[in-house]
Amino acid sequence: MTTNQTHTIAPVLPVPATAARLTALVGALATLGSTFLAWTWTAEFPGDLTVTGYPGGLQVLTLTGALLTALFALAGHGVRGLGWLVPGGKNSPVRLLALGTFTTTWYAVLAITVELGGLVNLEPGGWIAAVASLVTLVGALGLPADVPAENPGPASGWQRFTHAFKAPAPGKAAPLPSWAEILIIAAAFGIGLFIFTYGIDTEYAELFIGFLLLIGFGAPAVARAGLNRRLGALTATHKNVTVTAAFVAAFAFPFTQSNDAYATIGANILIFATVALGLNVVVGLAGLLDLGYVAFLGVGAYTAALFSGSPSSTIGIQLPFWAAVLAGAAASLIFGVVIGAPTLRLHGDYLAIVTLGFGEIFRIAMQNMDGASGPDITNGPNGIPNIPDLELFGFNFGEPHNVLGVELGRFSNYYLLMLFFTIIVVTVFRRSDQSRIGRAWVAIREDETAARAMGINAFRLKLLAFALGATLAGMAGTVQAHVTFTVTPAQYKFVEAVPPNSAFLLAAVILGGMGTVSGPLIGAALLYLIPAKLQFMSDYQLLLFGIALILLMRFRPEGLIADRRKQLEFHETGQLDAPKGDIGLSKAGV
């Protein structure tokens, strides 16, 4: 299906390539320089952008964007020593980065103008930044396209614009010594950890929005440059190193946090992500839509709370933590089977609605069991408060500990405990995925009739997936109960502004990418951070969330990180051939 003729397509702006590159480069350097000037006169605007010679707050983001733009522009020009940056597209990364820098900078300038009330509040530095980033963008748009056009004939402006962001896949990399490859993987995870930590530590909404804008353009730029594929190939050859690096990066997070408040966010994201990963077994692998998943988390949490020795628990028994974890998981398992057994024989849509119902019923039942309108078990709407902190092997999770000269607060401790469970869930996910059972799940998802004709007992396997998902959530719930001190019915709604809840869990899986490991982790991080950091729009959060779900399904149903299988399923491209002899990449994500 390859056409022999290649059609060139004009750049968005008709400028000679050299001139365009020079413009982009000069613009990027000027932008870079402008971040060392004062952008405004008063420190009232958060981040103090008044200091000359020392960039702060949003200026740092502009600085990073401009620096990357300049680097990629040079690399695209073929400057020696930078070629490794652009194995794929040469000019589309520059365009994306220029666009990212431009939006971030203009957002900053506009935020200053609006918040402080007028253009007078802009110092010359701000003007220079705005103009320079615009110049960079103009230059970048003048760069030629990376791939030839598929169709001959004149293209409209919009076609040229979208085409300008396409990039070819990188070729095969020259082999490096394996120590170098391992170093690259380690560095990549290091950078990932840094970016994640930076996002969590943003202190005000403006900085977080700027961060999101820059990441939003920067991540695709890196992908267009082909660096993702290169890294993917490396991680596929060094699987164990990758897993270790990921673990070390995750483990290192609390040590980067001086403030326990941010460790709280980390711990909560981890709980959210772990539960989302459990849901991914159900939704992503077996294709079962579970809309009441948070109830299984609740079952685990309530079980742990009842057996925690909390003075408010109606059961006077205190179980050791490991026993509580098992009890919570077992209770969830039982509920999973009770809900799943009647429904999974039927059409998949019934499961969706029955789980939705179960989620509500669980909450209502917990609310009612207060001794007045039901048996006295859960204290009703007040929940079970004062859940004592865990103490394992003499390590009290409630107290700060000094490890390697870093003080780890309560939430850092729980973050590390949760990390242990995350690893369990990731292992369960990966191992079941790449096995006879996982293949049977995917087969059922693809075509249930054919799967049964291949000897798969579809009902049993679906029940297995559903029950496994429930068990994992129940297990996570037992930790959650201790992290949050209190379990109340209100924590387990279908949808509310604070994750995890059923709708957000599902959204995390879908936004990140169904059937992948990294997808739900990224999805959960975004869905937790965005509402947490952008408090000012809390009234419209859920509205925007709903609209975002609709748009996501319409325009990128496979999520941010596409499982290769899923991507093909959603977009009937049909032409994409699997890479030959490279199984590592053709499976679920890195």
Next chain:
Amino acid sequence: MTTDTVTPAGTGTPVLHASGVTMRFGGLTAVRNVELTVNSGEIVGLIGPNGAGKTTFFNCLTGLYIPTEGTVSYKGKVLPHRSHLVTQAGIARTFQNIRLFANMTVLENVLVGRHTRTKEGLWSALLRGPGFKKAERESEARAMELLEFTGLAAKRDHLARNLPYGEQRKLEIARALASEPGLLLLDEPTAGMNPQETRATEELVFAIRDQGIAVLVIEHDMRFIFNLCDRVACLVQGEKLVEGTAEVVQGDERVVAAYLGTPFEDAPGAEEVAEVEAAEAHATDRAPGPDSTTGATGTTSTTGPEGDPK
């Protein structure tokens, strides 16, 4: 009516025996009192005009439908009405409209076919003991053998959906063979193929037979059927009209009439075909039709299904 079962001379023991299989959807009888035996080492063809109930009969054999009456036994044991248990017992099938796991790789598709012949459960997958690794290796080796056999080995990591049509058919056969069947049911394996591809499929079916697997094949291509089959049965309007060697069937005037359009009693018109299809579409693999026990054979062949299937 005419249910003259021809007992083949000299070939092996019966693998499949369907006796009195009747399938009704609401008021419509799609398959009526069909007897059929397939012996080991045999290739048996099933022909008949569109809407004659061939695929419905296949679905009855493989447990996708629960026949209203009659039983199907495999090697002397009556088969349960569960599709996966039928496969477990040793009958594998392909589908008329290819049903691969489109977004799995070629190798994964065949590995799914191995499902009944392996038994590593969830615990084994999670703990990854030596037994698990050995079983995975063996499964993969066996799957690769089958891919070599069908000539797909080079495409093991392609997604099934990206294969050309002819190779998708082959992959479906490889996937079915992976379940180590004693009997393979092929539903129109050469539909939409060019003569060379048809020829290759013929070779493949012979090769499968030579491995000791009995084959029952539905096909429209008469040349293909008469080249291939030891015995042919002709199904018209849900009833078995005639069964015998290629010569016998070819020479039977009723078969000629059914195919050439001379009305045999009342040849199934387009509407009837549509009705059968609609009824099948609504049938579920679980809910059996109303188990009316009225005699199946004697009734007229123009079943006017007034009953709305809804």
Next chain:
Amino acid sequence: MNDLPQQLANGLLLGALYGLIAIGYTMVYGIVQLINFAHGEIFMIGGFGALTAYLWLPAGTSLLFALPLMILMAMACSVLVAMGAERFAYRPLRGAPRLAPLITAIGLSIALQQAIWAFYPDATKSRPFPEFEGGRIDLGAFAIGRGDLFLVIAAPLCMIALGFFVSKTRTGRAMQATSQDPDTAKLMGINTDRIIVTAFAIGAAFAAIAAIAHGVKYGEVNFKMGFIAGLKAFTAAVLGGIGNIYGAMIGGLVLGLAEALATAYIENIPGMSQLGGGAWKDVWAFVLLILVLLLRPQGLLGQRVADRA
């Protein structure tokens, strides 16, 4: 236990309300095999539409005079939203894997609910809905509220109209054909797009009627009322056999009765004294759903269960 007739009446009234909403689920499901989660919200929007119409009229207008305008306005709001949802959210996803429209439906449900919460004046809490003046009407063995009269009249009328539409009109018959076999229907020259829009519109109109009935019955509307009502209505549709429009109403009535009886009598069962009363009624409705799925998955009237094989 002399209040049995009263409980039965309560149950039937509640059930008729569920049944009216359930029609929308069942029609859309019958034709596109989609659970339109947002249907509960379309019901809720009908309620707010009716309230808006009432507030336009001079204060003190008799509810009886206001009712026609309220019905029109409620229907207009519900139908417009439903058709918009079909056109812009669901239609582009036809042929996509079935998860996609379900998730869109969830997103739509959340967005509609939140839009009312955020933009309708004072909708962050329940808004009072006009009620008929006067006390309950005593009918001997039982009494019904004045507001229930609307339901008693509207529900049978709606069902008769729907039955007539489906069996007598061209569009109605085309709709039946499409729900049985969409592909063949298309081949027969039926404009499936139009049929689907019609199904959404009729479902929405019925939900709007139900919303007014709900409003005059309880004297309030709120942005959350669609969620549980939608869930119950779906249960009703499943009870009756999803895809079957008469089944939906019958399922609604059965569900309503079960709920009323459970609320009233379950606490009399030894050992379950604490599980009765209004607080547990949703739980019992859900248990009924599970039991039906376990014992008679095709529903009371339905035949279709699993996918097309």
